[in-house]
Structure formats: structure tokens, C-alpha cells
Amino acid sequence: MKKHELVWNKNQHGVGIALIDEQHRQIIDRVNQIANAVAMEAKSDALKEMLEDMLIFACEHFAVEERLMAEHGYPDMENHIQEHLRMYQQLSNLVKTVLRATGRNKAALVSAYLSDWAERHILQADKELGGFLIAKGLN
Ligand SMILES: [Fe+2]
Ligand SMILES: [Fe+2]
Secondary structure, eight states, rough: OOOOOOOOOOHHHOOSOOOHHHHHHHHHHHHHHHHHHHHHHHHHHHHHHHHHHHHHHHHHHHHHHHHHHHTTTTTTTTHHHHHHHHHHHHHHHHHHHHHTTTTTTHHHHHHHHHHHHHHHIIIIIHHHHHHHHHHHTOO
């Protein structure tokens, strides 16, 4: 396993809602692809495209979670949406700055940052949401 590679693990990352878990798995795949591309010093154009794709996919994913929260009256919806907005901002800033980043240290920072970006939210906010939705009878 490479240094910053994330590995999907159902026990660790699973929130128990099939659609959300599937999308998280795809996000983790994309994070790894981007981290590899950065490590291999991929061309800026290719990297930019991957990051922009990731941004679009993240937006779609956030919308799915926010729809489920609204439909089921999730009490912590405000905070969760704020966190999505913050993540979106961070990711779009990264898209702008990563293209200027060169050298191994910066590359490692980018991949570590992305891993953290994706994983921390899944392990905390999304797990809480998953528990709530399971209690409402979803799976
Ligand atoms: Fe979320
Ligand atoms: Fe999520």
C-alpha cells in the first residue's frame, strides 16, 4: 500500500446506506487516483481534469446526502451542510493551487490533504447521518 493510499474498508468506512457507501467508495478511488497522478508528476492538464471531475462528483454526492437529510428531517442538517460547503471550498481552492505545486513534498501534502479531506468527513459526519437513516428504516 502506498503511503497515502486510502483503502475502502466496510467496517471502518461503511455508514450502512448502500448508495452513500457506493459513492464514498468512488470518492476514495478518485482520491487515490489523484494522489498517484500527483506522485507520478502527471501533466497539469490531466491533473486538472481529474480534480475537476472529483469536484463535480463531490457536489453530486453532497446533494444526495442533503436530499436524504431533508426528506427524513435530520436534526443536524445545518451543520452537515456547512461542512459540505467548507469541503467544496477547500477542494476548489486545491484545484487552483495544485497546478502550481511542484516537488515531492508538495505532492505528498496534496495527497495527504485529499485523503484527510475525504476520510475525516466520512468517519464522523457521514457515519452519524448513516446511523440516523438506518434508524428511519433505510438501508
Ligand atoms: Fe456528508
Ligand atoms: Fe458523504
